[in-house]
Amino acid sequence: MRTARWAMEVFVTRRIPAAGLRALSEAGGCTVQQWDSNEPVPRAELLAGVAGKQGLLCLLSDRIDKEVLDAAGSGLKVISTMSVGFDHLALHEIKKRGIRVGYTPDVLTDATAELSVALLLATCRRLPESVEEVKNGGWTTWKPLWMCGYGLSDSIVGILGLGRIGQAVARRLKPFGVKKFLYAGSHPKPEIAAEFQAEFVPITRLAEESDFIVVTCALTPETQGICNKDFFCRMKKNSVFINTSRGAVVNQEDLYNALVNGQIAAAGLDVTTPEPLPTDHPLLSLKNCVILPHIGSATYATRNTMSVLAANNLLAGLKGEPMPSELLL
Numbered sequence: 001m002r003t004a005r006w007a008m009e010v011f012v013t014r015r016i017p018a019a020g021l022r023a024l025s026e027a028g029g030c031t032v033q034q035w036d037s038n039e040p041v042p043r044a045e046l047l048a049g050v051a052g053k054q055g056l057l058c059l060l061s062d063r064i065d066k067e068v069l070d071a072a073g074s075g076l077k078v079i080s081t082m083s084v085g086f087d088h089l090a091l092h093e094i095k096k097r098g099i100r101v102g103y104t105p106d107v108l109t110d111a112t113a114e115l116s117v118a119l120l121l122a123t124c125r126r127l128p129e130s131v132e133e134v135k136n137g138g139w140t141t142w143k144p145l146w147m148c149g150y151g152l153s154d155s156i157v158g159i160l161g162l163g164r165i166g167q168a169v170a171r172r173l174k175p176f177g178v179k180k181f182l183y184a185g186s187h188p189k190p191e192i193a194a195e196f197q198a199e200f201v202p203i204t205r206l207a208e209e210s211d212f213i214v215v216t217c218a219l220t221p222e223t224q225g226i227c228n229k230d231f232f233c234r235m236k237k238n239s240v241f242i243n244t245s246r247g248a249v250v251n252q253e254d255l256y257n258a259l260v261n262g263q264i265a266a267a268g269l270d271v272t273t274p275e276p277l278p279t280d281h282p283l284l285s286l287k288n289c290v291i292l293p294h295i296g297s298a299t300y301a302t303r304n305t306m307s308v309l310a311a312n313n314l315l316a317g318l319k320g321e322p323m324p325s326e327l328l329l
């Protein structure tokens with residue numbers, strides 16, 4: 001634990017990039033208490049740490065629910081999450097208490113879109129499997145029918161959730177020769193979709209017609225488990241499924257069955273339920289499933305910028321000023 005002298009009190013739930021902590025300490029006027037570790041704050045420490053604080057800077061791995069809000073007490077004014085996702089925050093309880101929320105959209109869009117494309121290519125061109133074959137002696141000679149996968153050229157790409165990250169993915173995939181973009185979501189976005197000549201379709205059609213599906217939607221009650229048995233059954237046998245949003249958008253048992261039964265060709269996941277995925281999880285036994293440890297936004301520059309934005313959101317909220325990125329509840 002590290003403590004510095006300020007007038008308002010804030011709790012920071014993890015070791016964050018130095019730039020973010022510096023932004024807090026240079027602003028003056030607060031006392032910062034931090035769980036100064038790379039590992040998540042234990043629940044008991046979170047409940048104790050937040051007690052009596054006016055500000056909370058948290059991460060997507062911290063569940064901020066009624067229990068935490070009660071432990072904080074009525075003085076808590078601002079919650080600033082160093083993430084664009086906010087499904088870990090009990091927004092209904094937060095709103096009831098009049099607490100303001102800051103988050104970090106935009107600054108991680110490029111990094112996350114880049115990782116989505118990397119994961120898509122790694123999955124459809126079987127990169128982890130191929131690297132493994134080189135190491136284990138499976139590479140005996142050049143073979144016409146060996147390690148073949150699927151390419152983007154002339155393909156149909158379906159984006160589930162054409163938000164900031166979905167658009168940035170489409171923008172990056174277009175030069176690979178994608179024939180057509182489809183998108184599904186809560187409503188059509190004709191002006192945005194025009195850039196990619198993307199067609200708004202029901203999710204069932206997205207599943208049926210896409211060669212590649214990239215999930216970039218937010219996790220909400222509406223999207224929870226939306227990629228389920230029915231969805232995977234509709235997908236083409238040679239199609240590839242990519243998820244860089246939140247694990248809970250996918251019914252993982254249904255995905256496992258789709259991969260094992262050859263209903264779809266492959267899947268690439270940067271997000272799972274739970275995180276971390278237990279090392280004996282069935283999905284990890286599949287060669288046609290590439291799993292990354294939620295590294296969408298993990299560039300040094302992006303994480304620095306996220307931490308500074310999270311700090312600035314917190315400070316602005318504490319001062320009663322407009323936040324650089326406030327989540328409107």
Ligand SMILES: O=C(O)[C@H](O)CO
Binds near residue numbers: 083084108112
């Ligand atoms: O919600 C977020 O900020 C992302 O998932 C982090 O990569």
